[in-house]
Amino acid sequence: QEVRQLRGGFRKLLLRMRGLPAALPTLPLELTVLYNSLLFTMGASDSATEGEAEGIHQGLLRVLEACGACGQDLSTEELWQKVLREVTLEELQAPLHRLGALQAAWWLSASRLGSTASLFRLLSNAEDPGRSHCSEGENELLSLLKSWQVPTEQASLPLLQSTEDLKEILCTTAAFLQGLQELEAGNFPTALSLLQEAAGGFCSKRVLAQIYTCLGCCAQRMGKPQTALQHLKRALQVDFQCLPALSHVAAVYHELEETDAELQALALLYEALEEKCPAAASSSPYFLVQTELPVRTPILASLLRHRQPSEVKYLLAQRCLQDGREADAVEHYLDFLALLQEGLQQQVPLDCSSALPRIPEVFLEAASALEQAGRHQDAITMCEEVISRTTDLIPRMLRVEERLEECPSPGAGLVGGLLSQKKESLCCLAWRTAAYLHQGWAWANLGESKEAITQFSRCLGDLLRVQLYGSVVEVTENLLPELEVLQKIRLLSLIGRGAQFLELERHKEALLDFQHGLQILPGDPAAASYLVQALWKLNRKQEAAAHWQKFSQGPPGEDGQQEGQGRAFPLYLVSCLKQAMFPDRHSLARNIQDYLRTTKDPLS
């Protein structure tokens, strides 16, 4: 309130002074008033506005007017050049330098580093940029800033914020800003040194924590996770409210594969977010222009992105599931789903930078977790939700053609964007069939083979909706991953159904399913093993042995390969993959071996 009053007062004073013709004796006073008034404006608004630039521009024009020169149609950069070259009056130097500092702050906040550098070149009388006294490798702007002689304060003209402070802030800001730019450009060593420079500078705790966070990110990208952890730790020490640092810590632990630590960090982050209180304004020395003002770049925003609690919760759940901690995963998934129901307070970010996948996938992952934790009935319910939601969204026939790529711009309007619509349909189909697949396995685990077979059959029936036109290989690359997922689902459900048939002693049907499965993905070890077993049970032992020999001559380390494949598939399919694995490979192998030996022996 008081600030606003003061600002109004300064503005009025300035207006009054501008009403008089510009004269040299009053100019220092006028420029100081301008400086103070601009300080207020910059301090009061949380972003640099055009008004300040205009104010400085006006001020410079007044200076020129007083000196009898004219610079109406010059840009601000040219104006500065002209003013600093032509106005040599001693009394004017100090106010002009001060104004220059403000201009630099404004330019920095607009990320105009070049203008800032040339301004300081003028201010410190460095003749040409090449000969400026910066040693090799040192940043020019920073050295210019440091070598800039701050005009001495005059007792007669009080300032709201000393130029010395402003200079410090400018140094920090310039280093920070350039560090971020280098970080964005991928020059990590330069970025690191600049950011370190900034961290050594003069700024509030909040900004210091931000700088440390950026340092951490930088180190992480350079492949130095331990250093990164140290920086992030310092960020948290400086300001615990700097929660982005915590989420970066989790990311680093994730990289280090220290799951315990990562989960701990995430849990901590979640807790902190939950009880997030409105940040107390606690900047101890009150400056009108702070380092916060100028640094506003998208990369900083994305580095310092605040995660929503729901997002963190999901990350926790996902990591637990990936790591095989089913019980924890179930807890977290259920918590997350509860968050979804909570209302509008809980925001669920769905934009591309969010950690969240599509919502049906979350449901499927949850189902997968429940399934693995042995809560089959719950998993079935969870899948039911996905199935009912997708009912209306999948066309009866989904033609995937080669020519899809010719469709014009995706995402234009409701009807436009055929390609994206088709892709969406394919996704829905994948989710729906995956849900059936999960249900099938869940019923199977409950011992209800018939019910399980029904679900697997539904899954396979739905998969028939996709019709491929043209050769599959040529189908647009946009769709390929979805199609691959669908193929995998088909294979898994064929295996699942076949296994259930085996259970019910319907060996022939089982055999058919396994054969189909092998057609889809020749050489799949699980399908092959099941096939052998089915043949074995049908008492076609010779064929079984032949197949067995053929498969076992295949590439070694099949298990590892399957593991590797499994990672490429969505998380929600991993549990199904596990379940589809042939349960008792060794006994089968022993049987076949025995058989081979017995059949060979009589022959020989």
Place this chain on the structure above:
Amino acid sequence: MAHVGHRVDYLAGFCCPVGGLVAGKPRVLCHENEIYLSNGSEFVYVYDQEGKVLKAVYRCPDQVWHVELLPQPRQLYILCALSGIYCVSLDQQSRLMEQTDGDGQESNCPSGVFPVDSDACIFPDSSLCMFTLLNNFVITLSQAHGKWWMKLHELPHPEQENPPYRQVSEVGFCPGPPPGDEGDAPPSRFLPVLCCASSPGTVGSGEGLWCSGGFVLEEPLFSLLFGIDAAMLESPMILCGFPDGQLCSVPLKALSSSPAVDGCHDVSNQDPPVKILHHLEEPIVFIGALRTERRAADDAEDDQLFGDAGCDCVVAVGHYGKMVAVKADQREEATVPELREYYLRGPILCAACGSGSRMYYSTHSDISAVDLDWVGDSSDPEDAESCAGVLPPVLSPASLSICSVVALSLSSRASEGESELLALSAKGRLMTCGLCSPEDADVELTPAEAGRRIKELLSGIGNTSERVSFLKKAVDQKNRALASLNQVMNVSAALLSSQEGQKPIACTVTANWSCLLLQDTVTISCLLENCSEYSLEEGWTLCVQLLASSCALEEESVDSATTFTFPIDQLLPGNKRELTLPLGSAADTKLDLPLTISCALYYSLRDILGSGSDSSEALDDLLPDDSPILSPDREGICLPLSECTIDMLQCLRFESSPPGPDASPPAAAPPAPPDPVETFLKVSREQTEPEGVKADELPPAPGEENLPPSAASIRVSSELLKNALKTSGSDVPLSCATLRWLLAENAGAEALSGGEVASVRGAAPDGGEVQLLVREVAMSDLSPAGPIQAVEILMESPSLADVCRTHHAVIRRIQTLVLEQAAQGSGPPDLRMQYLRQIQANHEMLLKEARTLRDRPPLGEEGAATAEKLLNIYRQLRNPSLVLL
């Protein structure tokens, strides 16, 4: 289509500005028995429908743009133009009022006006354009930095004291082109429209869900429109209709504060949560939803138990009558959204949807109802299925016969079990219109019902009479416009067909001296004479354009034209009208003689459309489509009348008594005592004349008053003049006749006609003195045949400029005279060529000298001398010894 049965009740009248209320901002809300109304001014009214009294009036700090009601706790949220959202607690106020004076009073005189002060402002943000409420959340839409920003705020719980309005999340987006660069001010006329669509899941869980204008959308459509994520999140969706016609949807649960706040990234692919559903290409005025299909009987009972059923069709209406409806097409296994555009008769002011399948919309002339229930033709269902969709192919609006309603709202008063339409007319009248469905008609009347019926009829009559007066007014206006057009055509035809001869409507221009405001000024009087057989009616304007002619003294100067317009009330055939306009007084502006004056008649076609009403609205009404016919630069008819030139001779002013041939000393003529200050100013003004002034207007030296006056002369042979002026018969001396001829157009010179005067002294408009002297001379050395009789016209004035102007004027006259005579073909007498050549050579030499001097701009001291020299040369040039024969 069946005529919708209805009855209309007037509830109250509210003040409205001249020209009626404009649609867009007025709003009517109804909750229980109270009606909340804002009419686009800064007032918000609360009206009790049961007691038919005005309960409270709130005065807001600025124009009210939008009002929403939160029923629990009863709070009114008011968006004021460019200031923000204010929150008024109704319970508190009603208590306050009861304390002061019990109940409110009748209708127009509210007991008290409650000011809404700035403490009540909960969102001070001048960039706010629109908001809506959803339970205890406020969703605001503002415009800043070239983007739209949607923000979600949580309202505090009632038990909390001094509530902080927590912003939960925000999202910035720009659908299509950025919302205009005209500052940050939103487009004044159309505001965006917000509407909340909930998924069916939220109905059961959310107790007392409140969102005015919001609706619950049934399942297949919800997923189809907004995607599976929103459906599984059960997120309410906000539908935004923008003034540029885009219809967007935003999931409220996934308003993410996107990292690229500074707008450095491309926005279009940055925000998946914001989806553009459709582009209507005209300002969206309404978004709503309808229930188009009746459910099966058992379901229907459930619906009645649970109140509103979900809607299965979303509609958006544009201002110019375009409407889009979206519905899920479930007939085949693959469900697809069917989208259909309709064209209603616009411009549409407002619209409302009830729980049924009808949408009501209001235009200037009527409220119409359209039904989107599409019962496929049962006789051959296959055909219907194959060709048509689930939406009707065409809409047939049914009229309610209520005109110019600017705000509509549907209220369903549970007690009566029927819905009624609340409407606010452009004249500020609040009315209800009961909507009984068609099947309710033809029931036995009980006495009570009969009484009510009579009442209905009476109010129906009232409504009809208002409608009749409206229509009558429209017809009258159109008749008037036709009549005007007719007379305009007549006048134009009369003027255009008589190109050659005298025009039937003439305008003659003369220059006069008159005394205005104690100052003598030259005025121009235009005499407009109507000799045609048609009268000039109201709407015609006489335009007089003064053009300081370029042919005169300053060749390179740009023409500067001034136009005066005089509206003509009525000019009957044979009548005249005189108009005068001042040209500038003696001491005032510099008058650039000669002036070209052109007169024209102008008729504005805009006036035909009635000047009284709001012009844009009127245009809207007459031309429903945005027709480009009336572009601003050709919106009228212009008929040129005449053109003439006013020169120095017409503007000279003479003393009332004719001066003698031997003129009195110059002291007699000056217009005012020689005020030293004035003299100084005049001199300095002349000195600082622009550089474009050519040498013959070079400023006289400061001491010129004492110099001999400038002079110019022309000699014309007497023969020529006698022939031309036809004075051979009369006994007036030729010199006098010549002078008379020269000053014939000068109204002040009539005195000359009496005496035989050969010399006059007059005052120029800028105060200078000009003397004209005409004498007969004999030129002896020109012709071998003896002396030639000639008339010499001598012009003298202390001001060089005046001499020039007079000279120009005289020459112009003589030029025309010579041309006329040449046409008659009288041969010149014998001349002594040698002498002529000598004179010509002299002149050519002088001219050459002048040119060289002029080409070489003088410098410094030399300049004055050069100027002097030039002056001399020109002086000599102006006094030729030649004679015009």
